[in-house]
Amino acid sequence: EFALLNGSIIERSEAKVDVEDRGYQFGDGVYEVIRIYNGKMFTATEHLKRFFKSAESIGISIPFTNLQLKEMLQELLIKNNLETGNIYMQVTRGTAPRNHLFPTENVVPTLVAYTIKGVRPLDGLKSGVKAILTEDIRWLRCDIKSLNLLGNLLAKQKASEQGCFEAIQHRGQDVTEGSSSNIFIVKDGTVITHESNHLILKGITRDVILDLCTKNNIPVQERSFTLVEIESAEEAFLSSTTAEVMPVIEIDGKKINSGIPGPLTRKLQDLFKLEIEKQCGV
Numbered sequence: 001e002f003a004l005l006n007g008s009i010i011e012r013s014e015a016k017v018d019v020e021d022r023g024y025q026f027g028d029g030v031y032e033v034i035r036i037y038n039g040k041m042f043t044a045t046e047h048l049k050r051f052f053k054s055a056e057s058i059g060i061s062i063p064f065t066n067l068q069l070k071e072m073l074q075e076l077l078i079k080n081n082l083e084t085g086n087i088y089m090q091v092t093r094g095t096a097p098r099n100h101l102f103p104t105e106n107v108v109p110t111l112v113a114y115t116i117k118g119v120r121p122l123d124g125l126k127s128g129v130k131a132i133l134t135e136d137i138r139w140l141r142c143d144i145k146s147l148n149l150l151g152n153l154l155a156k157q158k159a160s161e162q163g164c165f166e167a168i169q170h171r172g173q174d175v176t177e178g179s180s181s182n183i184f185i186v187k188d189g190t191v192i193t194h195e196s197n198h199l200i201l202k203g204i205t206r207d208v209i210l211d212l213c214t215k216n217n218i219p220v221q222e223r224s225f226t227l228v229e230i231e232s233a234e235e236a237f238l239s240s241t242t243a244e245v246m247p248v249i250e251i252d253g254k255k256i257n258s259g260i261p262g263p264l265t266r267k268l269q270d271l272f273k274l275e276i277e278k279q280c281g282v
């Protein structure tokens with residue numbers, strides 16, 4: 001097993017960072033999770049573009065070009081012979097004596113990437129998953145895919161302790177997104193999801209789904225929706241790189257569509273699978 005550390009592909013067991021790395025001490029960095037199907041990166045371009053955008057948002061300049069990074073990830077995939085799973089990639093502001101202030105002398109950002117084997121979540125995709133509702137206690141730059149995931153972790157842990165897959169977060173009456181997913185509902189045959197702003201991550205999977213809706217004449221609205229709307233939704237589903245189009249069949253113990261994934265969710269699952277086949281040939 002190999003890992004990418006600062007431009008070199010080395011033994012995974014040798015890939016270490018210093019105790020004063022700012023990612024380790026402050027969560028001062030950004031990350032991406034890229035899905036691999038049939039040994040190929042799915043939506044690699046979109047993930048890499050967002051990775052550079054997130055880094056730029058917090059003033060980290062990644063010491064590689066987009067193309068160099070893509071080629072290094074490609075090499076890592078081949079060396080690890082990964083068929084199905086994920087690449088995890090992150091960049092931090094680097095290692096420097098602990099200080100809230102950015103390092104002054106030329107401290108090089110720390111870039112890490114490694115691969116994780118993982119099959120598609122077929123059971124969840126078929127039967128759907130349960131979710132809880134929880135107040136969104138995160139900061140107000142959720143559009144930056146930062147390493148500051150404590151709010152996300154606490155929400156996900158709370159869901160898990162209640163036997164649920166995801167925590168659907170809300171600010172007051174307005175639903176925002178899952179702890180590691182975007183959330184969609186279907187109402188009067190229209191697919192609705194929170195508009196892309198500072199309160200949610202602009203998910204790559206979310207974007208693929210919106211594009212599929214448009215291309216297939218499925219009515220779609222990007223707007224915030226309320227707790228009342230999600231509880232009375234005809235259908236609900238999550239989206240993320242790892243969860244794909246994941247039906248939600250129960251929220252806070254209340255069944256959605258009598259606990260059966262709805263027809264529009266099924267249609268979008270089929271369309272999403274075709275997109276995977278188109279890009280990764282499987």
Ligand SMILES: Cc1ncc(COP(=O)(O)O)c(CN[C@@H]2CONC2=O)c1O
Binds near residue numbers: 033202
């Ligand atoms: C807070 C949050 N919202 C939405 C998403 C969905 O975005 P993508 O469609 O681009 O994946 C993620 C994905 N988080 C990554 C994806 O898988 N695991 C993660 O931590 C996320 O962490």
